[in-house]
Amino acid sequence: MKTSSPAAGREAEPVLDIEDLTVTIGTRRGQARAVAGVDWSVRAGQTLALVGESGSGKSMTVLAATGLAPRAARVTGRVRLLGEELTTLSEPRRRRLRGRHVGFVFQDPMTSLNPVLTVGRQVSEACEEHLGMTRRQARDRAVELLDLVGIPSPGRRVAEYPHQFSGGMRQRVVIAMALACEPALLIADEPTTALDVTTQAQIVELVADLRRRLGTAVVWITHDLGVVAGVADTVAVMYGGRIVERGDVDAVFAAPAHPYTRGLLAARPDPERAGGDLPAIQGAPPSPLELPPGCAFWPRCPVRGDARCEHELPPLVEVTRGHEVRTFYPGGEDA
């Protein structure tokens, strides 16, 4: 494990601990089950990667856990942030806890910053709200934070507006904003997807570096397995609202046990196979409105085991220590 947390006390209990989280969203066409019985936890200084296609429920898991799910969503299960149960808290208490201890970095820095407020104001307002700073103190803190995330001449740029920044620089501003109250947990929801490749690498490196220096727990939501290998300690692969495989990154990458994970890994561009077509997973992910009774991956599964797969939900079982998978065929057809 690559953990090197200065906050040894936090080691004992997870920063965020999610148990049996289920999210159903009432839509005009019926109940959509976006997340079904998901558990995971993340400790200080650790990075957990949540991996899956769009609609697999990875973002919804995190939004629901922190009280940011849309109004139409019904959330059940247990969520503990620094030992406090969030699901039974009143909204004002939950809001304070979230603002104080959780930082969010969203996908598109072009739209996640308010165009009519200076970046300084957007970074500093959380410090005023949660740390009780005066406007002046909070502004100074904003300059520090912009410096911390590597924005040149922060003293000048603090008074500028988002449109005066490039995409990569904006994402740095968003990260500075997320770190404003020195959160115990940083949630990065596909923070590099909207950026060009060079900038992506810089942002990945920045977050990894900040995690090392500040001992923040990180949940990194992505569909990019290349990023996962670089930043995460543990990985949870989601499909159709459930975790289908999870474990230490090295273990999962070395021996992916779920056909879906194998498909994802095979679909990565690999310089050694350059030139040929990329093997893709056939078909599309299931609609959360009509999930199959059995394994959600069954219609697209290359293994196509037997009738059991179609009608019975496989349990999450351990293949090696700390490496779990939800399939009846954890090694392929011959298993």
Next chain:
Amino acid sequence: MARFVLRRLLQSAIVLLGVTLVVFLLLQLVPGDPVRVALGTRFDQQTYDALRERSGLDRPLVAQYVSYVSHALTGDLGVSFRSGQPVTTIVLERLPATLSLAVTAVLLALLVAFPLGVLSAVRSGSALDHAARVFSQFGVSVPDFWTGIMGILLFAGVLGWLPPSGYVALTEDPAGWASHVILPATAVGLVTASILTRFIRSSVLEVLSEDYVRTAVAKGLRARVVVVRHVLRNALIPVVTVVAVQLASLVGGVIVIEVLFAWPGVGRLTYDAVQARDYPVLQGAVLFVAALFLLMNLLVDVLYARLDPRIGAR
């Protein structure tokens, strides 16, 4: 900023020149000989020719237009066929009545529409939201003159609280002005309030779904702070335009209400000028309204630049 304003002023001037051309030509196309109208039914050819020459109507169109524009530049919009008074004086005389009615109507409308629009967006789907939608549907469906007539019947007729019509200058007797303005301003303002309520609601709803609002919520800010600091500032930028356009169109266009309430404003003036085929006055009134629209637009642009840093920077 100064350069921005200067450039917009120049653009406005060009547009205004275009307006003079359109106004000038339109009136040439309208049937009816203004000289005949001005002279009534009994006149001889000599008087007719004399007036025609004096008004410059015997000269070629281009010459007429050039002379019209060059005079207009010095503030001279000609004289009324009917009264012989300068058009500029006539229009300016009507300005306070119209402005005070339009501004009162828009203020009343904002007073209702702003809280109603914002609240119904923030609590969309609530009982309040439904009530607001019924209100704005009613307001845009019912013509202002009907509301005006009902107002006169109820408050002037049955209850006798307010005068049925007429005008008192604000500077002479504020209380008298207020009692006279309240009915016409409410009648006009109701329509404006409905339009603004809808517009503000949809603008706020749109901004509420923006990513940066989610960012603000994620920061753990209080709902009030999210709405006031992050939502309203963005949502109100387009609202500024609609308010300005409403105000400008009220200044130029509350004809029916001004006639109904015997309100001596620009709308009433336009109405009378059309009735009397008093071309110079009609031209003057239209030109004046167009100029006002342009001025409003200029103000909106300047306000935009102040509200939206993305515009001001350029």
